[in-house]
Amino acid sequence: MKIDNDNELVRNFIQGDESAFNLLVRKYQKKIYWHARQMLGDHLDADEVTQEVLIVMYKKLHTFNFQSNLYTWIYKIVTTRSLNQIKRKKLMRLIPFEFSKENEIVSDYDIVENLVQKEKLEKVNLALEKLPIKQRQVFIMRNFDELSYEEISEITGVSVGGLKANYFHALNKVMRMLNEK
Numbered sequence: 001m002k003i004d005n006d007n008e009l010v011r012n013f014i015q016g017d018e019s020a021f022n023l024l025v026r027k028y029q030k031k032i033y034w035h036a037r038q039m040l041g042d043h044l045d046a047d048e049v050t051q052e053v054l055i056v057m058y059k060k061l062h063t064f065n066f067q068s069n070l071y072t073w074i075y076k077i078v079t080t081r082s083l084n085q086i087k088r089k090k091l092m093r094l095i096p097f098e099f100s101k102e103n104e105i106v107s108d109y110d111i112v113e114n115l116v117q118k119e120k121l122e123k124v125n126l127a128l129e130k131l132p133i134k135q136r137q138v139f140i141m142r143n144f145d146e147l148s149y150e151e152i153s154e155i156t157g158v159s160v161g162g163l164k165a166n167y168f169h170a171l172n173k174v175m176r177m178l179n180e181k
Contacts, residue, residue: 006024006027006069006070006071007066007070009021009023009024010024010061010064010066010070013061014061014062021057021058021061024057024070025054025057028071028074029050029054031071031074031145032049032050032053032054032074032078033046033047033050034046034144034145035075035078035079035082035140035141035144035145036049036050036053036078036081036082036085038128038140038144038145039078039079039082039083039086039136039137039140040082040085040086041125041128041129045085045089048085049078049081049082049085052081053074053077053078053081056077056081057074057077068154069151072151072154072155075141075145075147075151075155076154076155076156079137079141079155079156083133083137086133123178124174124178126177127173127174127177127178128140128174130173130177131170131173131174134158134166135166135167135169135170135173136170137156137166138152138156138158138163138166138167138170139166139167139170139171139174141155142167149163149164149167
C-alpha cells in the first residue's frame with residue numbers, strides 16, 4: 001500500500017502535479033535529514049545534504065523506474081550525497097582555506113531536549129566517527145533507519161553477507177568504545 005501510494009505520487013508528479021512532489025517531501029524530509037545527520041554527525045552538513053537530495057529528487061524523479069521501493073531509491077541518493085560530503089570535508093581539512101567552515105559561527109541548535117540523551121548521542125556519534133565508512137554506513141542504516149539487510153544491500157550494492165560482517169565489526173567496535181569511559 002505504501003509502495004502503491006508512493007508510485008502514484010511519483011506518476012502524478014511526472015504528469016505535472018507539483019502538489020504530489022510536496023507530499024513526497026513532507027513524507028520523507030525528516031527521514032532524509034536524520035539519515036544524513038547520522039552519517040555526517042553535523043546538523044548543518046545534514047541540512048545541506050537534505051536540500052541537495054530534495055533538488056535531485058525534483059530533477060530526477062522522472063528517471064525512477066518503479067523497480068524498487070521509492071524509499072530505497074531516496075536513501076541511495078542520501079547515502080551517496082552524505083559520502084560525498086564526507087569526502088569534501090576531508091579535502092577541506094587537507095587544504096588550508098582562510099575562510100573555511102570551521103571559522104563560521106554555528107548556531108547553538110539543539111535537537112535533543114534531554115541533556116542525558118544528548119550526552120549519549122554525542123558518545124555514539126564520536127564512536128561512529130571512528131568507524132570505517134562501510135561499517136558506519138551499515139550500522140546507521142540498521143540501527144537508526146531500521147532497514148533490513150536486503151534493503152541496505154539494494155541501496156549500497158554490497159552483499160547481505162558482507163553487510164552482516166561489517167555490522168558485526170561495527171557493533172563490536174562501538175560497544176568497546178562506549179564501554180571505555
